[in-house]
Amino acid sequence: MASGVKPRVKVPKTASVGDVILIKTLISHKMESGQRKDSDGNKIPQSIINTFSCDFNGQNVINVELHGAISTNPYFQFEATVPESGDFSFTWNDDDGSVYTESKSISVG
Amino acid sequence: MNFTRRDSLILGASAAAVALLPLQAFASGNNEAIAAFTGGAATSEGGIDLTAPEIAENGNTVPVAVSAPGAVSIILLAAGNPTPGVCTFNFGPLSGSQSASTRIRLAGTQEVIAIAKMADGSFVQTSRIVKVTIGGCGG
Numbered sequence: 001m002a003s004g005v006k007p008r009v010k011v012p013k014t015a016s017v018g019d020v021i022l023i024k025t026l027i028s029h030k031m032e033s034g035q036r037k038d039s040d041g042n043k044i045p046q047s048i049i050n051t052f053s054c055d056f057n058g059q060n061v062i063n064v065e066l067h068g069a070i071s072t073n074p075y076f077q078f079e080a081t082v083p084e085s086g087d088f089s090f091t092w093n094d095d096d097g098s099v100y101t102e103s104k105s106i107s108v109g
Numbered sequence: 110m111n112f113t114r115r116d117s118l119i120l121g122a123s124a125a126a127v128a129l130l131p132l133q134a135f136a137s138g139n140n141e142a143i144a145a146f147t148g149g150a151a152t153s154e155g156g157i158d159l160t161a162p163e164i165a166e167n168g169n170t171v172p173v174a175v176s177a178p179g180a181v182s183i184i185l186l187a188a189g190n191p192t193p194g195v196c197t198f199n200f201g202p203l204s205g206s207q208s209a210s211t212r213i214r215l216a217g218t219q220e221v222i223a224i225a226k227m228a229d230g231s232f233v234q235t236s237r238i239v240k241v242t243i244g245g246c247g248g
Contacts, residue, residue, distance in 0.1 A: 020205030033214065035191055060201025062209065067194035069187050071170040071212040071245075078198075079205030 005029050009090055011104040015082050019108075023054065023061075026075045027092050027100060033068035049074055049100075051093045057086035082108050139186060139222075142193045146184045146224055152234035157183070159223040160210075161237040168215040168245030176208030177225035177233065183207070184226075188236075189219025214245035 010024040027049065034046030046068055054061040061080045080088070085108045092100040143152075157177040165171040175183050175198070185195040198209045207225075215221070222236045 055201075056203050059203045061203045062201055063199040064209075064211075065197040065199075067196060068192055069190050069195040069214045071214055075212050076209060077174075077211070078209040081203050081205045083203075 005094075005098070005100055007090065007092065007100050007102040009088075009102050009104055011088055011106055014107050014109065017108055018081065018083060020079050020081055021106070022077065022079055023088070024075070024077045025052070025054070025090060025102075026073060028073050029092075029094075031068075031070060031072045031074060035068065047095050049092045049094050051091075052076060053091050054078070054080070055089050055091075056080060056082065057084070061088070082106055084108055139188050139193045142184075142186055143222075143224065146197070146226070147232045150230075150232055152224055152232040154234065156227070156233045157223055157225045157235045159221065159235045159237050161221050161239050163238075164240045164242070165215065166242045168217065168241040168243055170212040170245075171215050171239060171241070172210065172212050173221060174208065174210035175223045175225075176206065177223075177227075178207055179227050180207040180225035181228055182226045183209070184224050185211075185213070186222040186224070187213065187215055187219060188222055190214070190216045195221075215239060215241045217241050217244045 005028060007027040012021050015021050029049055032044055032047040036044045038044055048066060048068060050066055053063040062078050066074060087103050087105045090102045160174040177183055182197060182199045184197045186193045187195050195213050200207050218240045220236050220238050224232055224234045226232055
């Protein structure tokens with residue numbers, strides 16, 4: 001597991017039924033692109049987060065496939081519809097097999 | 110070893126040909142990446158919006174936003190990167206709008222391409238030229 005990986009997610013705490021809300025996510029990860037070379041001229045192997053997905057109460061909101069050209073500390077901003085109160089779950093899959101998760105609840109009234 | 114004028118011309122020409130090769134390799138990589146996404150279908154213009162800065166000082170983090178109402182997925186490609194793939198957004202049933210933004214790496218001044226797959230199976234494409242002052246590949 002890559003060290004110092006910390007997910008951060010911003011979701012509003014409340015919303016009205018059917019509202020479209022803005023979600024911002026950031027995860028600290030060095031996203032080694034596989035193009036860089038170390039001081040001896042050897043290629044540093046690629047080590048990135050390859051997929052990110054966001055679900056709300058089990059239903060998919062967005063699923064992103066990442067490649068080497070995504071910046072260090074991958075940032076995503078997108079919108080979601082909230083039909084009811086519940087939990088957003090966020091999942092990041094690392095190339096090395098690690099899975100980082102975060103969840104946020106929202107109350108709809 | 111003495112170079113005649115003819116020798117140096119031939120050398121120069123072959124050096125130029127070698128220098129052009131990677132560019133062509135990039136271009137074919139792009140076409141492959143596009144074909145892998147569209148399945149060879151033709152793309153049309155319009156219905157997709159790509160927001161990217163005209164000049165990016167730092168190629169390591171270039172903010173881009175893409176939106177295509179009615180899309181099921183959007184692919185982003187950086188035509189001048191060693192590997193053109195940037196990311197693919199797949200929108201689920203609860204997505205509020207078919208838009209997303211992220212930050213990408215660009216190796217140098219180049220064209221950023223966005224292709225959206227619409228719900229009816231058609232494809233729309235747009236692109237932006239981004240000027241990069243410091244490349245983001247860390248070569």
